[in-house]
Amino acid sequence: MDVKVRSGDSLWYYSNLFNVGLDLIIDSNPEADPSSLQIGQTIRIPGYQTTQYRVQTGDTFWKIASERRISLDAIALLNPSVNPKVLQTGQTILLPVHITYRVVDGNRPYDFDLLTSDLNKLYALYPFIRRQTFGNSVMDKELVELQIGNGSKIVHWNGSFHANEWITTAVMMQFLNDYLLALTNKETIRGLEILPFYDQVTLSIVPMVDPDGVDLVLNGPPEGEYGEEALRINEGNIDFSDWKANIRGVDLNNQYPAKWEVDAARKPTSPAPRDFPGYQPLTEPETIAMAELAESRNFEKMLAFHTQGEVIFWGYEGLEPPRSMAIVNEFERVSGYEPIRYVDSFSGYKDWFIQEFRQPGFTVELGQGVNPLPLEQFDEIYQETIGIFLASLYM
Structure with a gap:
């Protein structure tokens, strides 16, 4: 909601008038000098709209x-x-x-267009969100990172590394909406005060790492060469529900230089619906962009959301820091998911993150069943995951 500054107005006054945190108003108006507002200047009030x-x-x-x-x-x-x-x-x-209600409904097929529409709605209502395009997919779709908060502790979440695991994006976006509502309404989530996290934590979110793959699974092959090649890789089958890879048939979560050669020796050697690690590490624009994002930030911890199994993988080659155990034990307490330290699988984003930065990294496998998980599980998955989202902020 936009207002025009009058004589004597201040951001502090607006904070009290609308009962919205001052920091949220300041960050919604980065071009405004809080100490010298200009009469007639437009100021955005987050969490409000007009009727x-x-x-x-x-x-x-x-x-x-x-x-x-x-x-x-x-x-x-x-x-x-x-x-x-x-x-x-x-x-x-x-x-x-x-605004006291969600504008995001995650419980539906969640493709790139729906993500873009929901991001635009959220940014219009909550302009303190910092939104940037940090890369592009093979088909030139924007890879978007959101940042919320001003804390020195930077916590990163990402979803839809795998195409048929798109429900992770839906879960993440619905929680993001609830988080923003709690911030602007000074509410709690599960009894936890949310507003203090705004100054303690900077939340970094990449909701959809593989937008081309997600659209392929949900909407079928696109027109043109990429769609034709995907059909060829899928042996002419127009059902792409089993497809995990990006549009070029490269599994994005097997693309990282963390014992990549071990996985490459035992996985498909050419583009495939799943598990092909590429002809070498970091060949795909999506994986390159995610690596560069981590290198440009100082993530205090990283959570990659996948499906399925209701487990949390948290170790890599003994390089994970000691505090990872305390964090994953809290994740287990709040979700019921089983922590698994080591597994005979390498070259994932979590593996590479731990190897490169020696910080806590987690692969969180949501839900149970066969991917893509049915939307009938959405509400249960969402309730299980809320505690993990919250614990990642306070642990």
């Missing part, structure tokens, strides 16, 4: 404010050209609406 109201006979600003539990001055601020003493029946005014 039109048609004046009824007998209405006054005070009556409308009282009935709708809105601050009288909030109405005046949104209607600077309206004389409150001479309201006309049928006249249209603007009223502030505090």
Whole structure:
């Protein structure tokens, strides 16, 4: 919601007027100098939107404010050209609406277009989100990272490394919406105060690592050479539900130089719906971009969300730091998922992250069954995962 600065207004005043954290307002307006607002300057108020109201006979600003539990001055601020003493029946005014409901519904097939639409909705409502394109997929779809918060501890989440595991993006986006609601409404999630995390943690989120693959699984092969090649790799089968790879048939989570040659020796040697690690490490634009993102940040911990198995892989070659055990034990407590330290599988993003940075890295396998997991499991998976999302912030 946009407001125009009046004489004597301040961001601190807006914070109190709309009951929104001052830091959230400051970060929603990076171009504004909090110490010297300019009259007429546009200021964005996060967590709000406006609605039109048609004046009824007998209405006054005070009556409308009282009935709708809105601050009288909030109405005046949104209607600077309206004389409150001479309201006309049928006249249209603007009223502030505090958003207390989700705009993201993760419980549906979650492709790249839906992700983009939901990201645009969230950014419009919560402009303190920092959004950047840090790379592009094979088919030039934007790889987007979101950052929320100002803390020195940077926690990273990512989803949909594998195409038919797109439900991880849906779960992550729904929790992101709940997190933003808790921040702007000063609410708790599972009894945990959320607003303090804004100054303690910087949350880095890549919701969809493999947008081309996700769209292939959900929408079928695209027109043109990439679609034709995917059909050839899939032996002419138009059902791509088993497809894990990117559009070129490279498994993005087998692309990292962490004993890559061990996996390469025992996996497919040419493009395939799953498990082909590429002809060498880091050949795909998606994996290169994710490596460069980690190298440009200082992630305090990293969580890669996959499906399925209700397990959490947390070790790599003894290089994981000691505190990883305490963290994964807390993940187990809040989710019921089983921690597994070592597994005979290499070259994943988690493996490479631990190897390169010696920081806690986790592969979290959501749900049970055969990928792609059915949406009938969504609500159960979401409830199990909430605790992991939260624990990654406080551990």
